[in-house]
Amino acid sequence: MRPLVQRLGYMAVTAVDPERLAADTANSIGARVVRRDGDTIFMSSNRRHAEYIIRKGTDNLQAVCGLEAVSASAVDEVHERCRDAGLAVLSTTPSLDVIEKSVTFATSEGHVFEVHTPMPNDREARYAGPGLRPKGLDHVNFTAADPEKWAREMNLSCGFLLTERTTGYEIAWMRAADGRHHTVAVVKSAAGGLHHTSWEFNSFQDFKGLADALIPESRRLIWGPGRHGAGDNLFLYFKNSADFLLECIAEMEIIHDEDMEPRVCDPGENLSNWKVVNQWGPLPPIEWVEHHTPLAPLPSAVPSPVTTN
Ligand SMILES: [Fe+2]
Structure with a gap:
């Protein structure tokens, strides 16, 4: 069947210092603040209403991943399918006033997703600020104890x-x-969490500007630049001011065949198969392999997710 999700919608995190994280996201990535609501800061790098949402918290944690549904009826279908799969449905009330319809559920390891109708494209495409401009958030890698x-x-x-x-x-x-x-x-780890969030850029040339923007603060890249085997995309990784691991990519492979058989690749011991992890050669450092950002706790009123086994 066709996926019920069109693309990534937004990422919501909690941060001890939202202002610092917003300033860092503007200076390094190039997104800008588009809205403030109490101590929550909304950022976007394109015409979409918001794509990176930073809430004040006591820790730097992954909170919710928004997924844009292919249609309003697809939201209903996700709701039904979550019930059938025994996954905890947390809410059917949209998290933002600009979202018409959504369903929020949790995986059995506690990752929270809001599948929602698209946010409006009510922002200006061009804006003032640092010169770097991503196309937008494009993918997220989570950690799980049981990736399968x-x-x-x-x-x-x-x-x-x-x-x-x-x-x-x-x-x-x-x-x-x-x-x-x-x-x-998803990457295998000791527990459910976030590994990295990825911003897509137009070209490899943008990576140079981004890496140079880290120099004044004596920050360094974690891995790359390189070209992944899986996805065939150009990549570069660094950590933002709240210690979230960020990837910047360009040239992600597009799969046109919805019926394509899943590919199976051999990662080698400790991700040592460079043809899978980095076609240009250098392997991921242990700092990348072991990175793990914890998940924000589920709302206390919500029952624990039911396992599907
Ligand atoms: Fe990635």
Whole structure:
């Protein structure tokens, strides 16, 4: 079946210092603040109402990942499919006033997703500020203790298609209706969490400006630039001011065949197969491999997710 999600919608995080994180996201990535609501800051890098939402918190945590549904009826279908799969439905009230309809659910490891009708394109495409301009947020890699189960839950709930996985399900990449090699992915870890969030840029040339923007603050890249095997995309990684791992990409592979058999690749011991992780050669440092951002706790009124096994 066709995926019920078109593409990534937004990312919501909590941060100890939202102002610092917003300023860093503007200076390094190039997104700008578009709205403030109490101590919540909304950012966007394009015409969309908001795509990166920073809430004041006691820790720097991953909160909610918004996923743009292919239609309003697809939101209803996700709701039904979550119930059928035994996944906890947390809310059917949209998290923002500009979202018409949504359903929010949690995976069995506690990742929270809001599948929603599109946010309005009510921002100006061009804006003042630092020169770098991403196209927008494009994919998210989560961590899970059981990536195979996580991938099954994302397929059952939202219809995400498995594009590629490693032989032992150490990593799995899943695509939405727009056909990009992956919109959500998962890396095996000790617990459910966030590995990295990715911003898409127009070209490799933008990576130079971004890396140079880190120099005045004596910050360095974590990995890259390089070209992944899975997804064939150019990449570069660094950590933002709240210690979230960010990826910047360009040239992600598009899969046009919805019926494509999932690819299976051998990652090598400790991700040592450079043809999978980086076609240009250099392997990921341990700092990248072991990175893990915890998840914000589920609302206390919500029952614990039911496992699907
Ligand atoms: Fe990535």
